[in-house]
Amino acid sequence: MVKEIERAGIPVVHMCTITPISLTVGANRIVPTIAIPHPLGNPALDKAEEKKLRRHLVEKALKALETHVDGQVVFDK
Amino acid sequence: MxxxxxxxxxxxxxxxxxxxxxxxxxxxxxxxxxxxxxxxxxxxxxxxxxxxxxxxxxxxxxxxxxxxxxxxxxxxxxxxxxxxxxxxxxxxxxxxxxxxxxxxxxxxxxxxxxxxxxxxxxxxxxxxxxxxxxxxxxxxxxxxxxxxxxxxxxxxxxxxxxxxxxxxxxxGFMPGKRINFFAEKRGSERAVDMLLAKIAGKPFETEYPMPEFDKVAPNPEIKDITKATIALCTSGGIVPKGNPDHIESSNALKYGEYDITGVMELTSDKYETAHGGYDPVYANERPDRVLPVDVMRDLEKEGKIGKLHNKFYTTVGNGTAVASAKKYAAEYAQKLKADGVDAVIMTST
The missing domain is CATH 3.40.50.2300 (Response regulator)
Structure with a gap:
């Protein structure tokens, strides 16, 4: 799906936990996430902390969208 | 007979x-x-x-x-x-x-x-x-x-x-079931024949077509994210509560398009996941954990992004045929384009 969005001319960032799949499938901008059933959250944290974590991940995704890439890049920093 | x-x-x-x-x-x-x-x-x-x-x-x-x-x-x-x-x-x-x-x-x-x-x-x-x-x-x-x-x-x-x-x-049957036979020429000869035909610009036929690796080059980066309209999409099956379009829990036969105008966060009383391939407890408790509407709204309010697109696109990526997924995204990508969306965040579970 990311590839079709990319093909349509819209930059896209893939946020997922199993990055090898994303790489195989052919996503270009990839941001690793927390876990399969809660990629953008962590139920062990309290609500405010969890939201902070989510915001941090989304900001990483935005950063990826602002970054020039020539091929596949996993934004894991 | x-x-x-x-x-x-x-x-x-x-x-x-x-x-x-x-x-x-x-x-x-x-x-x-x-x-x-x-x-x-x-x-x-x-x-x-x-x-x-x-x-x-x-x-x-x-x-x-x-x-x-x-x-x-x-x-x-x-x-x-x-x-x-x-x-x-x-x-x-x-x-x-x-x-x-x-x-x-x-x-x-x-x-x-x-x-x-x-x-x-x-x-x-x-x-x-x-x-x-x-x-x-x-x-x-x-x-x-x-x-x-x-x-x-x-x-x-x-x-x-x-x-x-x-x-x-x-x-005419689907390739996959193999039929053994003895070739008249051995492999090295066949390979050289193929090479010669290729050099001479004559037609030749590979004996083992390579799988297609379909790569799409990345689009240029977003220059000013504070002016960009960003859409959220997911393969994690987030849908309005009750799954109004009955998106299948596996091998999804459709995708959903849902309006989130005025929706500030995805709460458990209004949204859930239709995905049958992962434990849905955490996503159902707080669907923002899969589709981060709450954070995107905050960023929108603070002027860190231009706008969160008022529709999200979703399907269930559980045993769903690649060709189906491709078709859904190709279709909604055109809608996103027509709506002036500058970038997409796709989340997967």
Whole structure:
């Protein structure tokens, strides 16, 4: 799906936990996430902390969208 | 020569029993009956073969009682002593295609009777069984019967008469089932021949086509994210509570487009996941954990992004055919473009 969005001319960032799949499938901008059933959250944290974590991940995704890439890049920093 | 004996397997729908509400119909043997698609096969057989029995089984019944149903059906097929066994065609019906594949495989392996079935290339049964049995490609709906039946019937005659079966390309079945043969020239010679033909600009044919690695080059970065309209999409199955469009929990046959104008966060009373391939507890508790609307709204308010697009696109990426996923995203990507979306965040579970 990311590839079709990319093909349509819209930059896209893939946020997922199993990055090898994303790489195989052919996503270009990839941001690793927390876990399969809660990629953008962590139920062990309290609500405010969890939201902070989510915001941090989304900001990483935005950063990826602002970054020039020539091929596949996993934004894991 | 006497007519070849054929046993035909079909589901409850093609037997005229009923649709989904009758999918739990147990397997039954109908000796001497030619039903539904069997008529089309019969027309193609002419005087060379006859359907001596039709076995009918509900798709859910087969899926839920596979061992029992297989054993029962195998018993019936054995009694009928067919020269060839035909199942379907199943077109794009997933459970039916899987049933056709499973029963064909069982008949072939347990009774040593040649088998053939047919289905649409994206039917999950195709990938599961095309390496094991002969599967003919069909259209995705029963409208393809008139094309599929003669091909399957002709091939069934060939199998029944124990004629030599050629490659998938010659015969028309899906590549996967391998046919061994001795090549006249050894590999090194064939490779050199191919190379010479290539250099001379003559046509040549590879013996092993490489899988296609379809790469799409990245689009340029967003110059000013504070002016950009960003859309959220997911394969994690987030939908409004109650799943109004009934997106399937696996092998999704559709995607959803939902308006989130004025929605500040995804709460458990209004949203949930339709995904059947992961533990839904955490996503249902707080759907923002999969589709981060809450954070995007904050960023929007703070001017860190231009705007969160007022629609999100979602499907269930659980056993969903690659071709389906491709089709859904290609379609909604055009909508996103038309709506002036600058960038997409896709989340996966």
């Amino acid at each position: 006497s007519k070849l004996r054929v046993v035909h397997y079909i589901n409850q729908f093609f037997a005229g029993i009923g649709g989904e509400e009758k999918a739990d119909t147990p397997a039954e043997l109908r000796v001497g009956e030619v039903i539904g698609p069997g008529m089309a096969l019969k027309a193609s057989f002419g005087e060379e073969a006859e359907i001596v029995a039709t076995i009918v089984c509900g798709d859910s019944y087969f899926a839920e009682n596979m061992d029992k149903a297989k054993e029962q059906i195998i018993g019936w097929v054995k009694e009928q002593k067919p020269d060839v066994f035909i199942a379907g065609p199943a077109f794009n019906a997933g459970r039916y295609g899987t049933a056709c594949g499973a029963i064909c495989e069982a008949v072939q392996n347990k009774l040593n009777i040649p088998v053939v079935t047919g289905m649409y290339i994206e039917n999950p049964g195709a990938d599961m069984y095309k390496n094991k049995i002969y599967v003919f490609p069909t259209k995705d709906s029963a409208a393809g019967m008139k094309d599929a039946a003669p091909l399957m019937a002709k091939f069934a005659l060939k199998l029944g008469k124990k004629e030599k079966i050629g490659s998938s390309k010659e015969e």
